Amino acid sequence: MQTRFTPEQLADPATARSNRILRACVHCGFCTATCPTYQVLGDELDSPRGRIYLIKDMLENARTPDARTVRHVDRCLSCLSCMTTCPSGVDYMHLVDHARAYIEQTYRRPFAERVLRALLAAVLPHPGRFRLALRAARLARPFARTIPEPRLRAMLEMAPRRLPRPASGPVPRAPGTPRMRVALMTGCAQQVLSPEINAATIRLLTRLGAEVVVPPGAGCCGALTHHMGRSADSHASAGRNIRAWMAERRGKGLDAVVINTSGCGTTVKDYGQMFRDDPLAPEAAEIASLACDVTELVERLGLPEVADPPGRGLRVAYHPACSLQHGQRIRDLPKALLARAGYAVVLPAEAHLCCGSAGTYNLLQPEISGQLRRRKVAALEVLDPQVIAAGNLGCMMQIGAGTGLPLVHTVQLLDWATGGPRPPALGPAEQEKPVPAAP
Template sequence: MQTHFSLAALADPDIAQAEKILRACVHCGFCTATCPTYLITGDELDSPRGRIYLIKEMLENERPADARTAHHIDRCLSCLSCMTTCPSSVHYMHLVDHARAHIEKSFRRPVADRMLRAALAFVLPRPAIFRRALRAAKYVAPVAPFLPTRLHALLTLAPKTAPPPSDVDRPQVFPAKGARKMRVALLNGCAQTALDTHINEATVRLLTRHGVEVVVAQGAGCCGALPHHLGKVDQSHAFARRNIDAWTREIETSGLDGIVVNASGCGTSVKDYGFMFRGDAAFAEKAARISDLARDVSEVVEGLELQAGEAPRLKVAYHSACSLQHGQKITRQPIAALERAGFEALAVPEGHICCGSAGTYNLLQSEMADELRARKVANIESVSPDVVAAGNLGCMVQIRAGTAIPVVHTVELLDWATGGPKPQLLTPSSLRGA
C-alpha cells in the first residue's frame, strides 16, 4: 500500500511502525473471508482491509479520529484471524492497537460510552473491586431486561455467584512433587481470580504433580490487556511494568525457566511486552526477556510426561481461542494434550471464527457478540460433545451463556485425568459419558 506520511510524522516511532505495517498490505482482500464482523455485516469497513484504509487516512492526515472511524474500529474483535490468513504478513494487531490509542486520545465519545469504558478499565483488572461489583450485580439482575442493551449484557454474563478468593492466588511458592524439572511463575491474572478460581488451582496441581515448581510472584497481577484493547495505553503499560518488575525480581533471585499463562488473551499480551516497551530505555531489555519466557500452559504441558489417571473417555469439543490460535499460533498442543490424557478431542466446524467474547467486546458490542456466540454454539453442538474445553476464560463465559453443555478450561480436564478432582461443572446430569 502506498503511503504519504510527512517526515515530521514519521519521526514518531509509533507512526513509523504503523506506516511500515500499512505498506505491507497489498489490498488482496483474503482477510475478508475470515473476518467475523465482515461475515456478519458484509460491510467493507467492518473488514480488516476496510479498517486499514480508515486507519491510514486518519494517521496519514494527522487528524483526530471521527465517529465513523471509531465506530468501525470499535467493532473489530482483535481476533487476529486476518493475521493468520494474510499472505503478506501484515501485523494488523499492532496497527489496530495504535489506532485504538489514537482514538482514545483524540475522539470524544458520548458521556455514557466514556463512563462505561472507564468503569470496565478500572473494575475488571482489580479482583477485589470486581468481586464487589459481581455481588452487587445479583441485586440488579431482576430488572436487567428493562435496562439499556449494554447494561443488560453486563448482567447477563455475570455469574449468579462469585467464588471467594482462592489461597492459590496469593504470592507464594508451590514446590514440585518429586524431582524438580523446572521452575515457573504463574500469571494468576485479574478477572479470572474473581470469576473462576478453579483454573489457577488446577494449573498449580497439574504442574506441581509433574515436577514443576510454581511461584505466584509478589506484585504480579493484571497483564494489561483489558485496558490496552480499550486504547488506555497508560493504564495497560502501568500493569505491564508491575509484572515485568515482579518477574524480573524472581529471575534475579531464584531464577525462572518460564512464565506460565493459562488465559490466552493475557498470554498474547505478555508475549508482546517486548514490542510494547521497545522504546523505553528502562524497560526494553527486561520486557523482551519476559516475553521470551512467556508460555501458554499447553506449551509447558507439551514437554511433560502426563501421568495416567482414571478420567472417563469423554468426547471433548476443543474451542481454540482466537488469542491462542491466531495471536500465539498455538493450535496442536492443547488437542495433543487432551488426547494424551485419554480424551477424544473433536474438531469444531468454523473453529477459526471468534465466539464473540474478545475481552470486553461482548459487553460493548453485545448484539454482534450474541450473533457470533449463536454461530459458535451451533457449530459446537453439531459435533455432540460431552464437554467443551477452552484455554481462555472469556471464551468460556461467553459460550456458557449459550449452551447447556459444560464448558471448562483445558487444564481442568488434564488435572482430572492425571489424578486431580473432577471439574465441578461436570456433574452426572451434565455428562452422558461420565
C-alpha cells in the same frame, strides 16, 4: 499500499511502524473471508482491509477521527484471524493497537460511553473491585431485561449467579528436586470468576515436577485496557508484572512465566513490542521470551501416560480461542494433549471464527457479540459433546452464556486425567456416559 507520511510524522516511532505495516498490505482481500465481523455484517469497512483504509486516512492526515471511523475500529474484535490468513504478513495487530491509542488520545466519545469505558478500566483489572461489582450486579440481575441500554444489560446478564470462593492456602511444593521453577500469572478476572483454573494449573504442573510460584506484585496483564486504547493504564499494569517477575528471576530464578488465559498470554508475549521505546525494554523482552501457555509448558514437562484415565472416552468439543490459535499460533497442541489424556476430541466447523468474547467486546458490542456467540454455540452443539473445553476464560464465559453444556478449561481436564479432582462443571460422576469419537 502506497503511503504519504511526512518525514516529521515518520520521526514518531509508532507512526513509522504503522507506515511499514500499511505498506505491506496489497489489498488482496483474503482477510475478508475469515473476519468474523465481516461475516456477520457484510460491510467492507467492518473487514480488516476496510479498517486499514480508515486507519491509513486517519493517521496519514493526522486528523481527529470521525464517529464513523471510530465505530468501525471499535467493532474489530482483535481476534487476529486476518493475520493467520494474510499472505503478505501484514501486522494488523499492532496497526489496530496504534489506531485505538490514537483514537483514545484525539477523539471525545459521548459522555455515557466515556463513563462506561472508565468504569470497565477501573474495575475489571482489579480482583477486589471486580468481586464487589459482581455482587452488586447479582442484586440487579433480576431487573436486567427492563434496562434499555444494551451494554449495561449485557453486563448484568453476564454476571454469574454465584461466585466461587477465593483461592486460599499455600502453593504446593513439587516432590523431590523440581525440574524447573515457574511463575504462574494468576490474572485478574479469572481469580474471581474461576479460581479453580489456577488451582488445577498448580496441581498439574507440580505433579509434573515444576515448582510454581506466584510473585507478589504481579496482576492484570494489561490486555483489557490495552485493547481500549488506554496505553497509560495497560503499560502500568504490564510494568508491575515485569518488575515482579524480574525480581523473582534475579532472586531464586525463573525458567518460565506460565499463563493459562490465552488472551493474557498473547499480551505478555508482546511485552517486548509494547515497551520497545521504554527504559523497561530489555526486561520486557526477557519476560516476553519466558512467557508460555500452560499447554506449551505441559508439553515441555511431558504428560505422563495413564493406564485408565477417569475421563477416557469423554466426548470433548475443543474450542480454540482466537488469542491462542491466531495470537500465539498454538493450534494442534491442546487437542493433542487432550487426546493423549484419553478424551475423544472433536473440533467445530468454522473453528477459526471468534466466539465474540474478545476481552470487553461482549460488553461494549453486545449485539455483534451475541450473533457470534449463537453461531459458535450452534457449531459446538451439533457435535453432541459432553463437555466443551477452551484455553481462555473469556471464551468459557461467553459460550457458557449460550449453552447448557458444561464448560471447562483444558488444564482442568488434563489435571483430572493425571490424578486431580473431577472438574466441578461436569457434575457427579454417575452422570457420565462416555460417547465414542466420531469416525
